[in-house]
Amino acid sequence: MVTAKWLLCGLGLVALSAMLGLTGCEKKEGGGASAGGERPAPKAAAPRGQTPVGEGNTYDTGSGPIKVGHFGSLTGPQATFGQSTSQGLRLAIEEFNAAGGLNGRQVALVEYDTKGDAREAGLVVTRLVNSDKVSAVLGEVASSLSLAGAPVAQQAGVPMVSPSSTNPRVTEVGDMIFRVCFIDPFQGQVCATFAKERGISTVAILYDQSQAYSAGLATEFERAFVKLGGTISGKQTYNEGDQDFTAQLTAIRSGNPGMIFIPGYYTDVANIAIQARKLGVTVPLLGGDGWDSSKLAEIGGTAVEGSFYSNHYTVDDPSPVIQDFIRKYRAKFGQVPDGLAALGYDAARLLFEAMARARSLHGGHLRDAIAATREFHGVTGTISINDKRDAVKPAVIVEMKGGQPRYVATVNPE
Amino acid sequence: MSPVSKLDEQAALVMPDRGRAALNALVTGLACIAAALLVHFVVGSMVGPFVTRIMLDAGVMIILAVSLNIVNGFTGQFSIGHAGFMAVGAYVAAGITYYSSLALFGSYQAQTGLISVGSLIFAASALVGGLAAAGAGWVVGLPSLRLRGDYLAIVTLGFGEIVRVLLQQSNPQLFSWDETRAASLKELVPPPLGGAQGFQSIPTYTSLFWVALFVAITLVFCFRLKRSSEGRAMLSIREDEIAAQAMGVNITNLKVRAFMFASFFAGVGGALYAHQLGTALRPTDAGFARSFEILIAVVLGGLGSISGAALAAVLLTVASALMIELGPWRMVLYALALILIMIFRPGGLFGVKEAWEVFGGLWRRKAVAR
Structure with missing residues (x-):
């Protein structure tokens, strides 16, 4: 039975995603010290007898x-x-x-x-x-x-x-x-300004065309970097789930860029970094807040050392807040x-x-x-x-050093 | 009696039939519109926005499941790329209403009122989206005629993925008419449908009226198709392709036609989905996950059963919406329910029968026992 076969395969997928969701759920509950009072059931919390104020849908009376x-x-x-x-x-x-x-x-x-x-x-x-x-x-x-x-x-x-x-x-x-x-234009600008200030004039871009975030950031970076007088030596794409980036990296290598901008998510970035180093591409990599995960160093190891990314904050900032x-x-x-x-x-x-x-x-x-x-x-x-x-x-720029993101610079909005 | 007058007599016998058919179609059409108005004004005024939203989702799901049933249920082929056709209709229709709204009204805000210029453009664009999807169905149908079972499934799966990747390659969305007019050819080809970023700010014309109307049209079409000679020929392909061919059924033609009918309604369903409040089109809508959701509804309802597919579509949508509070556990329960139904009713809720045939049978059996 064709149908049964495909259905089984689909059910497997659903079950798999459910399991993934559950592991996340368990992790959350295990970590949460206080349960109970923190999140009352939505129904139970519905305050009765209150009247809406004005035209909005919010309630605003007393208790x-x-x-x-x-x-x-x-x-x-x-x-x-x-x-x-x-x-x-x-x-x-x-x-x-x-x-x-x-x-x-x-x-x-x-x-x-x-x-x-x-x-x-x-x-x-x-x-x-x-x-x-x-x-x-x-x-x-x-x-x-x-x-x-x-x-x-x-x-x-x-x-x-x-x-x-x-x-x-x-x-x-x-x-x-x-x-x-x-917003994306700001982050793209931050990365472009940073690259320019480091004295880099040629940058290659490698982005995930299936991710809105990645595609958007690549566009904004290119716009900002060209405006600052830089050149984009090549623009390559990959898709979510790709494992082999050799073709793109070889093409990028021939353009001889001073930096490679990879506005993707950490798992892909780590794989790209490993393959780039294997191909003898030693220039620093640059990215956005999608890199922000401890997994980046775990998977990437030494390959991501000396690379930079922009982020919302950094853990090693000594500020008391x-x-x-x-x-x-x-x-x-x-x-x-x-x-x-x-x-x-x-x-x-x-x-x-x-x-x-x-x-x-x-x-x-x-x-x-x-x-x-x-x-x-x-x-x-x-x-x-x-x-x-x-x-x-x-925004802050951090550098991967010894497997940890280290603070490099803060870029303020204009 | 001369042979000429005999012919006249025959014509006279045929003509009233034609007249009756036309009257029949008119009455059915009016009934559909009346039902849609009833749903929109009477039911719509009784329920809140959340229930309305569930009804809209369920309606779109009915259209998608019932249309997929034409290919998977009637004709016995196996398509798992239905979301690809849906996405074609959704993007085409959304592209038309969005850019024409910018051109005509200067903003992407939907016009108010049940019937306005904007909503008529929307209705027309939904039909155009359906036709575009039907065209895609024709393109997919033609080369895959020789394929059956798993192989056809893979072709349709491939089609969905092609649509997804093509949509990712589309240009960034343009956000004003001035921008659109000033756009260079490079910005317009491939069409500016948002690429991976998704297509947003689509005018929100989808209301209970339009959904109910298109649901009614889809259901009427499918029921009449099933009872027509064409539909019976489709069923014969499902039962035994070789025997059907031996009986003179044009298998090639009918398979393509089944694909085109199914794609048309999928495209219309996509258009309704695209113009809902609180949604954004994304290339992933054309992907495997959504196709599977539709397929589950069809299999759950019973392959070949129109009422089964419609009921399963409603059940799945409502169950999923009611389980929101359960958070991540929702997916587990959902999958569990599917497994249980498949174990206890392996042929789907109603098998190949329609709901009243099943319940009618039960009634008769009881009567006999008594």
Whole structure:
């Protein structure tokens, strides 16, 4: 039976993805010290008898927990992103509640999985803003998923803060949509400026054409680098899941670039680095925040030594805010926070800070408060929200040294 | 009596039939529109946005599953590239409405009102998307005629992947009409459909009315197809290809036609999906995962059963939406449910029969026992 065979194969796939999701789930629960009170069941937390204020969908009367929604990829190919973000914002919520919450009101998190699927993202945001009636929505990591969820939040008049969607289009959806990370053009510019300042005039680009993030960053880097007077000696592409990069690297080698810009994710980058060194390509590699993972050095080993990437923050920054965050995160989850965890933490804290300033938790008031955020001291730098609802903040450049990312420079926005 | 008047007599016998057929089609069409209006205004006013959203998703899923049933269920072929056809329709339709909205209205915001210029453009673009998908179905159908079973499955799988990669190669999306007018040829070929970044800000015209209308049309078409001589010929291919050929059934022609019918509705379903609020088109929509979701609905409903495919599509969508709160466990339960259904009802919910045939049978058996 043909059908049975294919169906079995498909069920296997579904089961596999389910297992992947479960391992992530278990990890999260094992790391989380306090369960129970932190995340009440969405239904149980629904405060009865409250009346909506104004036209928005938010509730804003006296008591009961303040509901904040999060939609993220807790399963699927980018599960680590959603899970890191989730842990970051859980830490922020726990701290906020421990410090007394908002005038005594606690914050309750309502969190749904998007499975890394745009349709699912739209569905769960619809649920968050209409059925759960959250005061604000946090999420997503992937820009395309934020772009699916944002119009729903915008239409319902509920503010949404994306922790780490770098595509400029996300906040252009409407006046309810904010972000706390820098945008692709800025990151591309940071990398281009850095390469130029290092005296490099020729750079080759190798990017993942199946990833929106990678393709976008490659375009922005090229634009910025050419503007600074540099030349792009070659532009090569690969696809998610590729294992062999020899052809692309050989082509790049013939162009003799001073640096190779690889705006991909850490697993591919590590493989590319190993194969590049084998081919005798010794120039430093340069990349973006997609490199940010301890796996980079684990897989890449010595091949990634001496390479640079731009990031939201760095673990070896001695600033007390950052060290304090790392200590607390480690105590709670047993791991070093990556950039996405830090951004999730900042997104939640920025939201709470705005809630404290807002006239009420009504969508319009909360939006005005978030928009008025200036010089917010987050883990990932000092954040101001500009008139495009984007975060104006610095980026850091780190260098891989001895298997650890080491701080090299901070690049401030103009 | 002269032979001429005999012919006249025959013509006179045929003509009323034609008239009745036309009347029949008109009545059916009006009934579809009435049902869609009923769903939109009566049911739509009773439920909240979240339930509406689930209904829209379920409707699109019904269209996709019921149309795939034409190939996999009626004709007995095996396609696992249905999402590829869906993506063709979705991108074509979205491209038309998005860029024409920029040109005509200066913004990608959907016009308000159930029937507006924008929504008519949307309806037309959905049909064009369907036709484009049908064209793709023809292209895939032709060379793969000699293939059966696993081999055909691989061809359709390959088609989905080709669509995905082609969409990744499309140019970045343009965000204003001025930008589009000023664009060079290099920016317009391949078409600016967003590439890997996805195609966003598509005007949101998909409402309960349009989904219900297209669901009704799809269902009516499939039921009538199944009862027509063409449909019966398709069923004969499923049962025994060689015997069907020996009986004079044009196998080649019918297989291609089945592919084209299925692709057309997949394209329309894709167009409805693309114009929903809270969605973004991505090249991965054409990939294997989505195709499999549709295939599961068809197999679960029972290959060949239209009502089975439709019911399974609704069940899967609703179950998945109700299990949101379970987080990652949702996938486990979902897979478990599928395994259990396949163990206890290996032929699908209704097998090759329709729902009323199954329940009608039960009724009769009970009556006999009594």
